Amino acid sequence: MTPAEVAIRVRDVSHQFGEAGQTRHVQALQNTSLDVTRGELHCLIGPSGCGKSTLLSVIGGLMTPTTGTVTVAGKPVRGPMPHDLAFVFQENALFPWNTVFENIVLGMKFQGVRKSERNERARRALEAVGLDAFAEHFPGQLSGGMRQRAALARALSLETDILLMDEPFGALDEQTRMVLGEDLSVLLSRSHKTIVFVTHSLGEAVFLADRVSVFSARPGSIKEIITIDEPHPRKPSFMTAPKFHALRDQLYTLLHDEIRKTISEAAQPRRRYDETAKAGGGAA
Amino acid sequence: MNGDAREPFAIRLASRMLQAAFVAVLLILWLLATNVWGVSSILLPSPINVWHQLVDVIRTGQFIPDLRVTLGELFAAFAISTALGVTLGYFVSRSPYFIKVFEPLFAAIYAIPIILFLPLYILIWGLGPASKIALGATISFFPIVLSTIVGFGQVDRTLVTAARSMGANNVQMFRHVLLPAALPVVLAGLRMGFTVTLLSVIGSETIAALAGLGHRIVNLAENMEMARMFAYIVFVVAIVAFLNSVLSMLEAYGRWR
Numbered sequence: 001m002t003p004a005e006v007a008i009r010v011r012d013v014s015h016q017f018g019e020a021g022q023t024r025h026v027q028a029l030q031n032t033s034l035d036v037t038r039g040e041l042h043c044l045i046g047p048s049g050c051g052k053s054t055l056l057s058v059i060g061g062l063m064t065p066t067t068g069t070v071t072v073a074g075k076p077v078r079g080p081m082p083h084d085l086a087f088v089f090q091e092n093a094l095f096p097w098n099t100v101f102e103n104i105v106l107g108m109k110f111q112g113v114r115k116s117e118r119n120e121r122a123r124r125a126l127e128a129v130g131l132d133a134f135a136e137h138f139p140g141q142l143s144g145g146m147r148q149r150a151a152l153a154r155a156l157s158l159e160t161d162i163l164l165m166d167e168p169f170g171a172l173d174e175q176t177r178m179v180l181g182e183d184l185s186v187l188l189s190r191s192h193k194t195i196v197f198v199t200h201s202l203g204e205a206v207f208l209a210d211r212v213s214v215f216s217a218r219p220g221s222i223k224e225i226i227t228i229d230e231p232h233p234r235k236p237s238f239m240t241a242p243k244f245h246a247l248r249d250q251l252y253t254l255l256h257d258e259i260r261k262t263i264s265e266a267a268q269p270r271r272r273y274d275e276t277a278k279a280g281g282g283a284a
Numbered sequence: 285m286n287g288d289a290r291e292p293f294a295i296r297l298a299s300r301m302l303q304a305a306f307v308a309v310l311l312i313l314w315l316l317a318t319n320v321w322g323v324s325s326i327l328l329p330s331p332i333n334v335w336h337q338l339v340d341v342i343r344t345g346q347f348i349p350d351l352r353v354t355l356g357e358l359f360a361a362f363a364i365s366t367a368l369g370v371t372l373g374y375f376v377s378r379s380p381y382f383i384k385v386f387e388p389l390f391a392a393i394y395a396i397p398i399i400l401f402l403p404l405y406i407l408i409w410g411l412g413p414a415s416k417i418a419l420g421a422t423i424s425f426f427p428i429v430l431s432t433i434v435g436f437g438q439v440d441r442t443l444v445t446a447a448r449s450m451g452a453n454n455v456q457m458f459r460h461v462l463l464p465a466a467l468p469v470v471l472a473g474l475r476m477g478f479t480v481t482l483l484s485v486i487g488s489e490t491i492a493a494l495a496g497l498g499h500r501i502v503n504l505a506e507n508m509e510m511a512r513m514f515a516y517i518v519f520v521v522a523i524v525a526f527l528n529s530v531l532s533m534l535e536a537y538g539r540w541r
Contacts, residue, residue: 060449061449062445062448080450080451082451083451086449087445087449089442089445092440092442092443093442093443093446095460095464097464098464106460107450110450110451110452110456110460111450158450
């Protein structure tokens with residue numbers, strides 16, 4: 001891989017919350033390295049708390065890692081880079097006091113797009129996600145799926161080469177998720193963007209990704225990278241193909257042990273928490 | 285959030301009529317009490333006399349100097365507490381540590397009946413408007429500062445992060461994220477602050493003052509001019525109702541749809 005083909009370069013990134021020895025100390029990421037190729041859709045999947053969302057925030061410059069470096073488009077990441085990358089968050093990242101259209105225009109205003117261009121670009125982005133009829137609606141008047149389309153439109157209007165998506169469909173029901181996934185695959189096969197996509201869903205990862213990074217349990221690092229060799233846009237029939245199931249099973253096998261580890265770790269502190277709660281209840 | 289606007293017209297009309305009927309019944313009871321049941325006119329003057337007095341108060345313009353004093357005190361006090369409360373509240377809200385220190389402190393002081401300080405304020409600032417302004421500002425400062433802390437303190441982190449990721453600078457962050465997010469709560473606090481300013485200004489005028497509507501009402505009571513006193517009370521109620529509806533409109537404007 002030549003350097004020009006690498007859109008995002010992550011080198012030996014570790015991140016911890018709190019200091020070692022503190023009760024709230026968490027080692028979220030450990031010595032993670034990753035090269036995301038230009039134009040690929042790269043999924044990060046792993047058990048809860050493995051640090052995949054942390055890695056996304058580190059790539060986007062929203063968090064400074066404890067150690068390690070991230071390079072985006074050849075530049076070291078030191079803070080938000082609104083001209084190079086745009087985020088789509090899990091939910092409720094639209095400003096509830098603005099209409100869908102105003103939300104998109106405001107994003108471009110923050111990014112520094114000239115005023116004369118904003119309206120036209122907002123219209124195009126809304127068309128791309130099929131929300132042109134809902135431009136004047138407020139986020140509270142839309143369904144969850146439509147809100148995420150609007151959030152995607154806002155990110156697209158910023159016209160960055162890279163999109164970072166943090167479980168964008170995580171709060172949606174299975175059917176809506178599938179349809180949005182198909183639409184996203186079509187949309188992205190046209191736009192040639194580089195995308196890093198955090199998900200919990202094995203099916204979503206296999207359906208959308210060119211490559212999937214599987215994380216180990218906390219402290220997280222990338223355990224294995226799987227390639228999904230299937231051209232975009234992917235059709236719904238891909239979901240019923242034997243290849244889809246084989247890849248999904250392979251992912252499941254890789255994840256299974258890590259998820260077990262996470263659950264057994266989580267069970268112990270919870271018992272302790274229950275005891276404290278009981279003691280507190282007795283005192284009161 | 286716009287429940288009122290979506291209510292069918294017929295239901296709205298019915299509840300308005302019920303409210304009007306309630307006031308009408310009160311007026312009729314008042315009329316009966318004075319003109320039929322013979323309640324002493326010193327305790328309760330006839331509504332007809334009160335009406336004549338009210339017309340006289342308005343026609344002669346006698347109310348103007350007192351209204352000017354009261355409104356002047358009201359707006360001066362409210363302007364001071366708004367400026368101090370919103371500014372201080374905003375800066376406290378910027379740090380979780382300051383919130384932890386100051387919010388309980390302000391809440392505790394808010395629970396004290398600050399009207400107790402009126403004698404002290406009169407010793408310091410005299411019987412004129414200054415002591416009313418100082419008291420009104422002190423009392424309304426607390427609801428305003430508390431709601432400002434809450435309003436700016438509870439802005440959704442996701443929205444702030446999203447704006448930052450899109451490159452918002454500090455001014456844009458304040459103007460387009462923090463302010464609209466906090467506005468409904470801050471406005472609710474201002475509304476409450478306005479109500480308590482009004483209460484404390486008129487209340488302290490009735491206790492010790494040289495002029496103002498509260499002072500006028502006490503003065504009339506002391507001279508046994510009951511009908512005119514009631515006319516002034518009706519006048520104050522009308523002014524307050526007007527100011528409140530203006531505030532409600534402003535508050536509705538700041539709410540998200």
